[in-house]
Amino acid sequence: MSLKDKLQEDWKAALKNKDSFRANVISMARAAVLQAEKVDGSKLDDEGVIAVLSKEVKQRRDSILEFEKGNRQDLVEQAKKEIEILLEYLPQQLSKEELTEIVKSAVNEVNATSIKEMGKVMAAIMPKVKGRADGKLVNEIVKQILQ
Structure with missing residues (x-):
């Protein structure tokens, strides 16, 4: 269905x-x-x-x-x-811990070292978490990790 x-x-x-x-x-x-x-x-x-x-x-x-x-x-x-x-109609939402792991792997994937590369990291993450995470939360976690 x-x-x-x-x-x-x-x-x-x-x-x-x-x-x-x-x-x-x-x-x-x-x-x-x-x-x-x-x-x-x-x-x-x-x-x-x-x-x-x-x-x-x-x-x-x-x-x-x-x-x-x-x-x-x-x-x-x-x-x-x-x-x-x-x-109820969306896929299971990712926890903050799961999102943090995805963000860390994306940071390593694109070799990001500063907040200036946030766009690259977000571009790598968003297709992976589409519909399963709030973009604002993903943005906050990326900022925390890149600082």
Whole structure:
């Protein structure tokens, strides 16, 4: 079953179970996928759907920071619940330790010695962790290792 089909089936199940919050989150995810397909003019495969869902998770994580600044704990909790639901459709996320190992091997691979070579390191890492790690976290770990 493709990821799009799984989203469709889970959306139907959430509606049947009268779980409106889950149904709304899945519906927003499906809408984002459909919008991406409309823009590209082609059907997305599972990898494309994962990219769209990763973007949705990133937007919500960024929103959490803004909600915390605005002291809106209710919206922070809602965004966290939405992220939990969306993460069910993404590949298993890498731990910070696993990411650190990947970063160290990439640094050795490109022979990076200073923060000026961060772009090379990021270019080597991102294809390996696509959909399995937040780019902001990867960026922080690369900065720590290169300093």
